[in-house]
Amino acid sequence: MDLLRDILDKQVVDREQVKIGKVDGLVAELRPGKPPRIVAIELGAITLARRLGARPGRWTAQLAARLGGKRHGEPHRIAWNKVQDIGVDIQFDIDVRETSIFAWQDWLRDHVIGRIPGA
């Protein structure tokens, strides 16, 4: 499998087929004497900003930490051993509601969108 071609930037869905993001980054473990191994994927703005350069990455991480508290200063990770299916979409055996990936969407719902009549 070609990691950059078949995994990076693909659509990520959870076990309920909810679209939770794209594979924004890959986390590999370097092992002495053996080829590196993928241990997790990363999602979110911090990972994306890091792909543009070290400085945008740092700024985004600081901004995220300031807005969302310390736990948002790091990118979201999903362990690779949770992967269920690799096709055009990549499915993980997780439930997005049990993660903090959609915390910003929840915030938007509770503080902005949900307050507008008819939402």
Place this chain on the structure above:
Amino acid sequence: MKKLLEISLGVVTSVGGFLEVGSMATAAQAGAAFGFQLIWAVVLGTICIIFLVEMAGRFAAVSHHTIADGIRERFGFTAFLWPLVAILLVNFLVMSAEIGGVAIALELATGIGFQWWALPVAFLAWLLLWKGTFGFIEKGVSILGLVTLCFVVGAVMLKPDWRAVATGAVPTLPAHDAATYWFMAVSILGASISPYLFMFYSSGAIEDQWDESYLGANRAIAGLGMTFGGTISVSVLIVAALVLATNGIDQVDDYHQLPLMLIPIFGFWGFVLFVASLAIACFGAALEVGLQQAYLVAQGFGWTWGENQKPRDNPGFSSVYTLSTFLAAVPIALGLDPLRLTIFSMALTAASLPLSVVPFLFLLNDKRYVGEHRNGVISNAAVIFIIALGFVLAVVTIPLQIFGGT
């Protein structure tokens, strides 16, 4: 029978999507200034958009992914940023122009200045996006949009010299004002080959849950729908050529000149029909562009999206269309001339084409997405032609804007 109904609805819908402020304004300008001579640009633009829409629909029906999904997934985030930013910007200008078109129609109808209408129009558009479902917006707007057929009736009633019309479908060199001629050709192509149109179409195919059984319907809708849209554009051009030019208007630089177009044919009702056509076509396009902004961002970043769910279920998605709708009203509310904005945004659309069309060549030939329904020789030849055309447009637009722009 059900499929036939679906196809006819789809055709009506795509007519609604095709005809908007850009195609009306550019066709009217071209007709007034150059008679039938620029009909070829409408024909060429229509042929190009037929191919792109068919491919966008086929891609979505087979892969269950939209074109925006495909660009992000196939080319990666850093490459995706370019079309993302370009299309968001172009869409912003186009949506602003559409809101301006509705506002001008309301000014013509009421006498109250257009800038006062920008925010109410944006609010109404937002309300429909907020409360409506995809089918409601798609079908409601397009059925009302049939009023634009009055241009076709008008063109036929004027009894144009059909041989001269057919001659206009063949490109020729202008006898006067060459820079203006080519600038108008570029604007017409930009108005016909709109990225929002084919990107919206691929999202619509997902909203309507298309699968491979829709490939035939898709081909019919793309072909017939865009052809009808192009026919209405040509009719606008014919009416403008015969009415405006004979009334001494050879340069349309103000929307207030346009209602005159239908008055010699239909009398007072011509004025009503023009105002209704302008308002409905532009309002429909504003809704579609607003939705397309949200589709593009949500699909590019992999969020959940869908116009059929409640806003609270997709806070990110609904925030994007809310923001884009009200932001797009700002230039018009500040009094920016809608016609100038329209022509400018159509030219910019043309200049941005390579960014949105090049991906088609790769996506529609990628077996993992479209399997056996890959592009054939003709479709690939068409994409390569459109890409080449896009690069030419991208290079010539800015100089032409300076020398030939109104």
